[in-house]
Every structure is written in C-alpha cells, then in structure tokens.
Amino acid sequence: MLTSAFHRGSRLSPIGSRIHALGSLIASGSTNIASRSLAVVTSMGGRNSKHQHPQHRNPSHRGKAAAVPTTAVSVPKEPAKAYEALCERLKEISTIHGINGLLDWDEMVMMPPGAAGSRGTQKAVLAGVLYDKETDPQLGALLDVLKAAPADSLDAVQAAVVRDAAREYVKRTALPKDLAQRIAKLKTEAYAAWVKAKTESDFSVFAPLLKQWIEISKEKARLIDPTKPVYDVLLDDYEKGATSARLDQVFTQVREGLVPLIAEIKSRGRKIDYSWMVGDFDTEKQAELCKQVAIDLGFDTTHGRLDVSVHPFTGGAHPTDVRMTTRFKKENLVEGLTGAIHETGHALYEQGRNLEYDGLPVNNALSMGVHESQSLLWERMVGLSRPFAAYLMPLIKARFPEAFASVTPEQLYEAENVIQEPSLIRVEADEVTYPLHIILRYELEKGLLEGTIPVEDVPKIWNERMTSDLGATPPDDSKGCLQDIHWSLGAFGYFPTYTLGAMYATQIYAAAKKDIADLEDLIRVGDFKPLKSWLNEKIHKLGSLHNSGDELMTVATGGPLDPAVFLDYLKTKYTDLYKL
Template sequence: MATEQGQLPDAYDEVLEQFARVTYLSDGGSYLNWDQEVMMPDDGTPARAKQLSTISGVHHDLLTDDVVADGLDELDESELPQPQAAEVREVRRQYDRAAKVPRDLVERISEETSNALPVWKEAKAESDWSTFAPKVETLLDLKREYAEHIDPDADPYAVLFADYEPYLDLSVAEDVLTTLRDELVPLIDDIKASDTELADPFDGAYSDDTQMALCRSLLDTLGYDWDRGRIDVAPHPFSLGTQFDARVTTRFDEEDPVGAIGSTIHEFGHATYTLGLPQEHYGSPLGQHRGLTVHESQSRLMENHVGRSRAFWDLVTDDVNDHLGTEVTPQAGYEAANQIYPENRIRVEADELTYHMHIVLRFEIERDLLAGDLDVEEVPAVWNEKMEEYLGVTPDDDAEGCLQDIHWSHGSFGYFSTYSLGSVLAAQLFAAAEDDIADLDGKIRNGEFGPLHDWLTENVHAHGQRYETNDLVREATGSGFSADPFVEYATAKFGDLYDL
C-alpha cells in the first residue's frame, strides 16, 4: 500500500525507535572496546569479556525483537519515500542476518574475542604463534557456525565478507585483488630495477613524546575537531566512535617518524568520515557509515592522496623539522613518505604499492582457513611462503609475520580485502574531487582543507547508508566502482618518482 504524502506508517516509527536503541547500545559497547585496547588494566579482561558478551546478547535481543520483525513485515507492504525506504532496507538487512543467529552464539563470539585480545598481545610479545593458535581455532569454529546459520548453502567466507561490505560481492574483491597483483607486481619490479634512489632523511631516534607532539600538530593542521575527538596510543592503530565522539590512535617507532605520521593521518581519515555523518540522524541508518570499503576509502584518501602528496609536504615540512629537530626539505620528506620497500614485512608500515600484496596474502590464508583447507598450526609456514612469493622476503619470526595484525583476535575474518577495496575507491573519489575543486593541489599546499572536507561530506559522509555502495560511488564520481583510477594514479605517481 502507498503512504499518504507526509504521513508514515506507525510501524516505521516503532522500527526506527527500536533500531536507535540498538545503535546506542552498540556504540556504548564500542567505547568499552576502545578502553580495552587503549588503557584498561591488563587484568581487567575477564570482567570486560563478560560485559561485552552481555551487551552483544542484549543487542541481539533488541534487534530481533518482535517489534522489529512485525514492523518490518508491515512495512514490506508500504511504498515509502526516500530516504525512509533506505532506512527500512538497512534495518531489514541487519535483522534478517541477526534473526538467523542464536543469541548464545553471539555472546560466545563476543566473549571469545575479548579473551583472545590479551592472548594475541602475549603471543606477539613472545613471537609464539602456538600461544595464539588455540584462540584462532576456536574463533574459526564459531565463525563457521555463525556463517552456517546465516546461509548454509553459501561460501562461509562470502557470508563473513558481507558483514564488512554488504553490497559489493566477494567476486568484486577477488577481481580487484587480481587486478592489483597483475598491475602492481610489474610496477614494483620496475622500481626494484630502477637506479633511482629516493631520499631517506630521517636517520635519528625520535621519542614517543616528540612524535606525539608532531602528530597532534598535524591533526591541528588537517582540522581535527578536538571537541569531538582525542588521540591515544594503541598496539594496533584504529579509530572508533560516533559523529559526536570519534577517537584516533597511533603508534610510534623511534626510528620511523614517517610511519607515525602516516598512521595518524590514516586514522584521521576514518574519524573525519565518522564526524561527518549527519548528527540529526544519529541512531538511524542514515547516521551510520556505508561499510568498510567506503570507510577505508576515507582513511586511505587522507593518508595517500593528501599525506603522501608533495603539496602536503610543502605545507608541513617546517612543522616536522621544528618538532623532530631535522633539516628535511619538502622534496626529501615527500620522497621519504613514498619510498617503496618490497622488503618490508609489516603491513601497517608498508608502502603504497606493496601494501596490497600483504592484503592478497591474508585474503588467501583466511579463505583456506575458513574452508578447512589450511590447518591453524600451518599458518606461520604458509604465511612465510607467501611473503617470499609475493614480496621476496621472509619474516624473522611470528611477531613480524602472522602475529603482526590484531584482526584475528577480533574474529574479523573477511575484513582484510576492504583495505584494498578502500584504497581503490580512494583514488576514484580523489580524482572526482580534483575535477570538482579548482586547484585542489594548491589548496592542500596552502593548508586549505575546507573545500576537500566539504566535498567529501557532501558526496560521501552526509548520505550515511542512504545508498548501496556502488550507487554511492556513482553519485559521488559519476561512474561505478572501478580499480582503473587507482592503477592510473599509481603508475603515474611512481613512474615520475622513480623515473620509469
């Protein structure tokens, strides 16, 4: 039945009010996760695991309550206007998945992931995969069971992937990763064979306090809203929050200040997206991010297309020198930020090109683990083999290899490919922004970030979940999701840097 102009069914209000409660509870739980990763005492894990498990169970109950089920059934018979139809579509998507999963499984997954975090930290500190492997095995079993409940006939990896990217098919991720491997490996080989050596001017030791002061200053320059955010240190950098409170974390290596700069700007991109979501729609799908492909596009856009640009280094080099006591030139800083290090074994420290080989490696291992084609105890050996195959290096130990990322302690199987999808989308969005914003490069050089921020807010952030992923991309750029702009950008940029 059609709704009268300006009048929405009562079921719409009931469903959205309940969904708002779900959102508020979930956001509250996310700050408990932030606390656990940033500042919770080490021995707080048993209680925190129970707290988060209970929140997950109540979250599940609220989302699958009869008021949602009955309301959605009623709304299926209604012809709602946009954007209300989009809100109902998104609630329906979440409800349909959640309703198939038993509450006790949701709670067990939450508790196991909370308990896995300190085990991962210990295993990484001791560089001992065998310490962490039982937790991985348990989480894999739980996630297989979760996927089986949602769709017993589907590839479990595809089911899990949809948790992070609901509207791009897994085949799209596979195609993108194949394209990047086919296009980037020859480019990386050409760079290896090049006689050009880029500047590497940061050869001192830089304290955590010094780097933190620099990172805070750079966030000031970029326009981070300190009234709605903060920066802290975490073993694995991340950003988390709402449009009212979006926090960032970073980490430091005393010999690599460029790494901290890139990490901080990356998380700033995430926070900027979160803070750009419409405040008036908080609690509604219209106030939530579109998915991790789009979220990652915002962080990679800021990290790579802004933070690794020559224009940005023209702007910030004096600030960098003032904080670090260096005498780096803008060109040297730009080159340092764009060094290609095929020998780098750490994903979060990887350069812009070899980064994607790290993603391919993880994608393949995860798929084999979920399918039962790879035993957990075999992961270190297979990891090292793939590192040698794709990057020509072998990690020195498990901490440098299969224990370097936090994601498996979260049970986040299916997540990694969104990093490459987001990088590809970042190039497509930035190219569209360059077309629409006169002399964007010059504006970045002058520290005028408002036009880019406004463009991203108008074309991405403000829509929340109104559009499915490819429709959002088309609205913003005029064309569907494509890896071509990234390949063109990378080929031109690194061809110029390395005189190819």
C-alpha cells in the first residue's frame, strides 16, 4: 500500500490484492495524488468547468479564510517566465509534502506512543502551510497565464505540468467553507456509526449516515463539475481520466468471464493441499529473506529502507528516500514475503521516477490504479509464478531447511495460488475472485449516487450478488455489506482502482514478455534487471505525462486497457493449476 493511506489485509496462504482498507490519511484530511506520488489519498475536489480564483470569490465560500499570497510579487506575463515561477512554487510544495511523508513513516514505524500529541500539532502546522501555498491566488494567476499561452509555447512535459497543477488548484479551491466543514464532520460521525454497525452486524445503524454521504457527495460533485456524471467527478480523484462508461464496459467483460471460470473451478477443480505451509518460522530469518528478495528485485538500499510495521506500506520523503515496511507472522512465511514483494513494487516505481522533473506533477504517479499495477505486477505476475518459485525455493530452504526439505518449487507455486472457498471477505480473496468483489462494490456505489439503488436495498442486493457470482452468501451484515471502511469515509470511486491495477499489471507484463527475450528464464535464475529497466522506461519515468490509464497503456503496451488480456491470463493459469 502507499504511505499511510491504506492498510493491508492478511490471509493464510493464497494471496489476493494487497491494498485493502482506507487508513489514517483518508480519514483525517484532504490530500491528492499529484502533489506527491508517495501519498495517494483522497482529494476533496476535482475539476471545475467554471473556474474562479479565490480573489474573485467570497472568502466565506472557501475551505477556510482566503489564502494570503506567499510572496507579494507581480505575475510574469511571458509564458517562459511564468512557467519558471510556477515550477519554483510547485517544487516547494512537493518538498513540504516530502517532509509530511517522512513524518507519516516515522509515526507508523519509529515514533513513541507518547509523541502522538506533538506529532498531531506538527502535521497540523504543515497542513496549514500547504493549504496557503496550494491555494495562493498567485499560483492561480500563474496558471491562468500559462493556460492562455499559445499552444506552441509549452512542450509536452510543460503542458502536462500546467494541466495537472491547474487540475489540483481548482480542486483545492472549489468547495465552500460550509461544505468542507460538513464533510469533515460527517467523516467522524459516519466512521463511528460504521464501527458500531459492523460490531452489531446491523446495516440500519449505518444507513442514515450513508444517505448523508450520498447527498453531500452529489453536492460536492455538482460544485466541481456540473457537466459530468456525479460518479465520474468523484472517480477522477482516484483514477485520472477514467469514466463510469468505460468502467461499465470493462467490468461487464470481466464479470462475464470470471463467473463461469469460478464455477468451473469449484465443480471440477482438483483439491490442492497447502496445510504444510503452516509452521513456526523465525521472524528474523523471514526479515533477512525479504530483504534479500527486495534487493534482488532491484530495491536500492542506498536510497531506501525496509522496516516492520503493523500495516505494511510504502512511503518516505522523495524518490531518493523511499521507505517500505512489511510484517511477519511466525506461523505464516508467505504473508510477510508476498507483502514485501508487493511493497517493493511500489518502491521500485518511486525509485524509478524521473528526477529531471523532480518536484513537478508530471513526475508523479498517473493514478492509484497505475501505482497499484506496479506492486501487483511484481507480487502476482512475478512473485506468484512458476519461474519465481524456482528462484525462491533455494533461498527458503537455506533459512528453513527442516520445514522445506522435501518441498518442491511446484508445490510452493500451487500452494501460493489456491483459490479460497468461500470467498466472503474482500481482503482475503484470491486474484480470481477478487475482481468480483470490486465490481459488486462499484455497481452498488454508482447506483447509490445515480439514485437507482435505495440505501435500504444495499444488504439485499449485496447478498444476492455474492450468491450468484461467488456462490457465497454472507451470514450477516458484518461479513457482507459492512466489511469495508470506504463508504464511511465518503471514498466513492476508490474501489475500481484495485482491479484496474490488476488489469494494468497483466497487460504491462504481457508487453514486457514480448520485448524481453526469455524473461521467464531470467526470473528463474534471479535476474530481474531487464524487467526492472523495462518498467523504468515504459512506466516509471513517464509519470503522469499522459492523461489517463488508457493513454499510458497505449504508449507502453500498444493499446488501451484490454480486459481480454487479464481474463486470458487467469483462465490459462487456473485451468492448468486446477487441471480443468
């Protein structure tokens, strides 16, 4: 997961998606992707088709009192000078976000519990400084100059910087103060109601707060961009350039492909024994193994570190200072290892960013889904593959010779990829059933926002779809529609990024296999450099130059996101694994 924003689920053996629940940053405030790749969290706004700068608006309609310009200087009218001035401001903002990222890491890894109060004060002061700089009217004035400049006055990178900076500036200044205050209040109230409802397994306790979230989200979306569907406005906070129409197309195809595959595995698939994976594995040896694997994959310890935390995440202050964590269980070797591989994928993305554009929006991750694609590519496409099992087995046996003396790479591969039955809980789902969990949540939240699904019908629809799609009926609301924190925080539009990341990963890896001769043979012997270098050039260094995942996929893989590639990967892999 990305720094502080999301907490990781756990499971015994087969590994599903590794970013699972919204965490502290989403719960406590409004931040964004473009400001700092390492902190992917919720933004409180989006594009506004009727852009007004703060100085043209009533201060009472701002998220707080009108921002004071950080420096009282005139705004240059020449595009070249305006762009230079803009970059200076953006780099300063990025540096402050880096400081905040370091505080986040320290809070989750090193900070003594008694320092919580002072740390809260430190972060509040930083948040105030960031707000003033990110909403400075002179920043908006510089953007106005550059948006009005002749098209040939900016190259592609400069144009992307202006595009993304303007998008975030509008997002920062779009909401009236009273709405921002109501959103903050609702987050606290709805989260508390969700905790109570989940504890009591009673959706009716949470339903009134969910209704409030639906209405306030509609209000927010209309202020941001009344010309777009509400869901599309909210989705843009997480997956730049995506639309609900595109998601409908993609997810329909995925659902139609996976439902029969899962049914076939359940009815005809062989039973795979993975009970032998439970044991007593020294956590220090696990940590040593994870560090070696991370370094072998390409993690640069001169510009990063690996530690232990309650919730694995990747964070830090800068591409030259990337900090990731994992966690270990004595009885489960696989969880800590796959967690480390997942976080290494995030970390390699961060370390691979193009420092030529350091501190500028164009050098950040394009979206949450794209960032997740890099962690899932290494975790699933590489880490859960047969070639990787062959590379990994000697490393495991060297540290745990008795437990794994008779285990073969093929047995390890099979055990890591078992499909869970029943698949009730999203965070415990495998890579085959996980997308159906996401599609259900996407269709429900979109229907709620469109007014086609009443809040009261959520448990009924949830249970019906779980039964029809996954053959698993939740026994109660706690294990059903109340299992996720997202809706209690108003994070509508976030769920799709999980499965988009998985699909991006599959398509990117397929393209890499075409370009890199004998890629799987290289993985088998532990030579990951060609793949890492390919990803650096095709994904990492491009940052957010392109305006959507489809555009990036077209450049990197030769075509937009194609669900058929994802489905073919799953069908081929699991038909073979389960001997269908």
